[in-house]
Amino acid sequence: ETGVTQSPTHLIKTRGQQVTLRCSSQSGHNTVSWYQQALGQGPQFIFQYYREEENGRGNFPPRFSGLQFPNYSSELNVNALELDDSALYLCASSFGLAGGTDTQYFGPGTRLTVL
Amino acid sequence: GQQVMQIPQYQHVQEGEDFTTYCNSSTTLSNIQWYKQRPGGHPVFLIQLVKSGEVKKQKRLTFQFGEAKKNSSLHITATQTTDVGTYFCDGSSNTGKLIFGQGTTLQVKP
Numbered sequence: 001e002t003g004v005t006q007s008p009t010h011l012i013k014t015r016g017q018q019v020t021l022r023c024s025s026q027s028g029h030n031t032v033s034w035y036q037q038a039l040g041q042g043p044q045f046i047f048q049y050y051r052e053e054e055n056g057r058g059n060f061p062p063r064f065s066g067l068q069f070p071n072y073s074s075e076l077n078v079n080a081l082e083l084d085d086s087a088l089y090l091c092a093s094s095f096g097l098a099g100g101t102d103t104q105y106f107g108p109g110t111r112l113t114v115l
Numbered sequence: 116g117q118q119v120m121q122i123p124q125y126q127h128v129q130e131g132e133d134f135t136t137y138c139n140s141s142t143t144l145s146n147i148q149w150y151k152q153r154p155g156g157h158p159v160f161l162i163q164l165v166k167s168g169e170v171k172k173q174k175r176l177t178f179q180f181g182e183a184k185k186n187s188s189l190h191i192t193a194t195q196t197t198d199v200g201t202y203f204c205d206g207s208s209n210t211g212k213l214i215f216g217q218g219t220t221l222q223v224k225p
Contacts, residue, residue, distance in 0.1 A: 035215075042121075042203055042215040043158065090157060103148060104205070109157045 003027060004093050004107035012113045013081050021076045021110045023091035031055070032074040033104060034066060035090040043090055049074060078112075086114045119206045121216030129224050134191040136219035138204035147187045148205045149178060152218070158203060161189075194223045 003026035013019050025032055031050045035043035045058035049068035063079040072093070078085055088111050092104035118141045128134050138147065146165045150158035162171055164180035164187060171178045177190045187206075191198055201218040208214065 042217045043205075045214065088157075092158075103160055103163050105160060106150075106158045 004105050006107040006110050010111045014115050017081050018079045023074045025072045025093035029093035029095050031094045033092045034076045037088045081114045119214045119216040125220050127222045134194050136189050138187045138216050140185045140206050143184050144206040146207050150203045151200050153200045196223050199223050
């Protein structure tokens with residue numbers, strides 16, 4: 001067990017709806033990264049938050065947004081859901097910036113299905 | 116843009132055979148991590164490599180980081196059915212961006 005938790009574990013939404021996914025980091029970690037993993041693909045980097053500020057962003061449209069709270073838990077929000085947003089969403093926490101020597105620990109993921 | 120290419124995409128081996136997967140980056144990496152993901156599961160951290168030319172071993176697994184810090188390999192000696200899964204590398208650039216390879220899926224025939 002990594003100590004990183006995510007909720008919910010599964011979610012079904014329809015096109016056009018909005019969704020909020022939550023992640024609780026491992027104790028002592030101040031950095032969280034979010035990934036989208038489509039079936040059979042590697043994780044795609046969405047963005048990273050370090051001490052409540054966005055530290056980097058992958059190639060995702062603005063309807064993907066996030067928040068990191070003072071206790072370093074985090075949210076991923078997706079607006080105007082599209083069918084292609086169906087995927088496993090993973091969060092990973094670490095201490096410090098990922099460009100250093102810090103290791104990421106992944107949560108179990110939220111499986112989002114958009115109908 | 117920054118890319119990490121992982122080869123092969125799939126590998127089927129007979130139990131007891133060796134297996135190697137390679138990660139190649141278009142840019143110099145500050146470090147590289149390897150993960151294993153079982154079918155239906157989430158990535159599990161295996162190891163991190165930081166130094167140029169670094170070699171680390173975990174039982175039957177050997178990890179290497181290239182001298183130029185642009186490539187890395189994971190070698191499994193005498194595969195077992197428990198080694199089945201997808202192995203991902205994740206490279207961190209000096210800008211902090213994280214780039215995953217597409218993964219190598221390993222099937223082991225008993």
